[in-house]
Amino acid sequence: MAFQYIKNEFVGILERIDWMGEETKQMALKKVKAMDAYIAYPEQIRNHTLVDQFYENLNLDNGEFTQNILLLKRWNKERDLSQYGRKTSEIWWKQTQPAIVNAFYNPLENKIQLPAALLQGVFFEKDRPYYLNFASFGFLIGHEITHGFDERGKQFDETGNLQDWWDNETDSRFRKKIQCMIDQYDGYSVDELNMTLSGDLSKGENMADNGGLKLALKAYESWAKGRPQEPPLPGLEFTPDKLFWIGAANFWCEKQSKSALQNQLLRDEHSPGRFRVIGPMSNIPEFSATFNCPLGSKMNPIRKCSVW
């Protein structure tokens, strides 16, 4: 359900956008409308016969770790090759493992994956206020949908075929908007390491975070329309509109060693958690309105970046 709400918001954003050429915009609309999701787990994993068949050619050697890794790699590759010519819809095991706490977008299928392990805890609970579910789970769904339109995702059409459907003018405007975010994130420093972020390395993920959070907010507003107002959380002084932002920030809490953080800054396309909060929230005017941040302050800068 949340997926549908977020998708609808992306459609709305595309329809209102003024920097896309008409034909490119129509292709983008087609692509987002065709986007689908694998949610939780494939039904087939509950069928023991199918699962036994699936593993029947895999013979592992007890106690030989390296040998087993090689056997698994070989088995995986042979299985992949044996699927040549089959429809992707028949390849149920291509969905990610249900126990992974993460979400993915696959441009080759134009599908997002939301494994079962994500549908719990800080990300989603059906009996808690939905401003929290949209803020976390909705944020992730929006993030993955946005990947369909980042520098890699945009090279594929609505069926997952490699195809350049961007006119030159739209493409150069897109790049300008990304440049704004590259500059923004280049300006973030990690004091304990005396290092700065690389806005270029992390541009796709930052764009997805920005799009994702905006989509989550709009989707929650659409969901809440016509419903009775949800209650605040017991014991906290915050209003539901503040709790949306707190919920969206909460799940990026992390504890890292300095060397892990350094490694992330040098190699990981994902910004450290704190910047996944500060970056998108300081670009969205509704955040500053809710918390009364004066224009020109850290969380309400005059120059804001937005792609979608």
Ligand SMILES: [Zn+2]
């Ligand atoms: Zn991502």
